[in-house]
Amino acid sequence: MPFIKLTRLEQKRFGAVLICILCAVGAWLFMALNKKYPYTVQTEILYKDEPQGKAFKALQPDTVDLKVEGTGWQLLFARLRIKPPSVNVSLQKLNTRSYVVFSEQLDQINRQLETSQQVISVKPDTLFFDFSRRTNKRVPIKLISKLEFVPQYGIAKEIKLTPSYVNISGPQDELEKIHIWHTDSLKLNNIKESVETRVNVLKNAISNVSIYPNNVGVKLTVDEFTEKTIEVPLTILNNKEYYDVKLYPKKVKITLLVALSNYAKVDNTLKAVVDLNEWKMLRHNRLSVKVSTLPEFSKLVSISPSNVDFIIEK
DSSP states (O other): OOOOOOOHHHHHHHHHHHHHHHHHHHHHHHHHHHSEEEEEEEEEEEEESOOTTEEEEESSOSEEEEEEEEEHHHHHHHHHOSSOOOEEEEOGGGGTOSEEEGGGGHHHHHHHSOTTOEEEEEESSEEEEEEEEEEEEEEEEEEEEEEEEOTTEEEOSOOEEESSEEEEEEEHHHHTTOOOEEEEEEEEEEEOSOEEEEEEBOOOSSTTOEEEOSEEEEEEOEEEEEEEEEEEEEEEEOOTTOOEEEEESSEEEEEEEEEGGGTTTGGGGOEEEEETHHHHTTOOSSEEOEEEEOOTTOEEEEEESSEEEEEEEO
């Protein structure tokens, strides 16, 4: 394919023409994007000024379409937004009726947006609500956590939540479905000492149910763990016929991982047993040793011996 060869003068003229074209396109684009255009944005709605003494349930989704008038620049970036901003809607009118009209609140909604944007209309324009009598209920809180400890460290006592319950308020039929309330996930790494912090409770997914308080205190008692070996006498289970049973040996050695703060306390809480049903029903010639009572926040390492011989005198 032959190339068109231009003289230096022709090259300069062509470059000037190209620059003029680009400037004209840029000026046109700039003027076009500065003009006002209507565009639609799907937006989440949040409720405020909830009526007192009433439990309400929205009869439509919690998103609406805002028809907004803005510049072409705003139209461009609105299309690129992943999450449009939410708008607050007042429910004050629900004290006298069962619906809320957006056209009555356009001024309030516009004050929440950028000054150069203007909400023209909302679809749907009217939100309808179902009412029932508001009741109260107290449910326990469950901590959701992901805890990683420094080696040899761990939880030494029960995790304490303050308060351990939340008060929920809403319709009776909704509250009957709720038996426990979870916290946000508490994530801690490289733990080697006790921790006191606060964590938020999960946000309410049901618009007509309110929760108090919205955060709780969390106390983690952390201690270093070490091994401890204890010699424990064996207890015989299911000897209903009162056989004279001789065990060999009569005691076993149990090794545990225990917190240093509980080191001296575990002796009286440990109990080892053998079940005579292993001989009566399963015909075993040796009885396996099990730990029936293990101290809290301790871990069984080993039992020696794990099986014992026995002699039964009828």
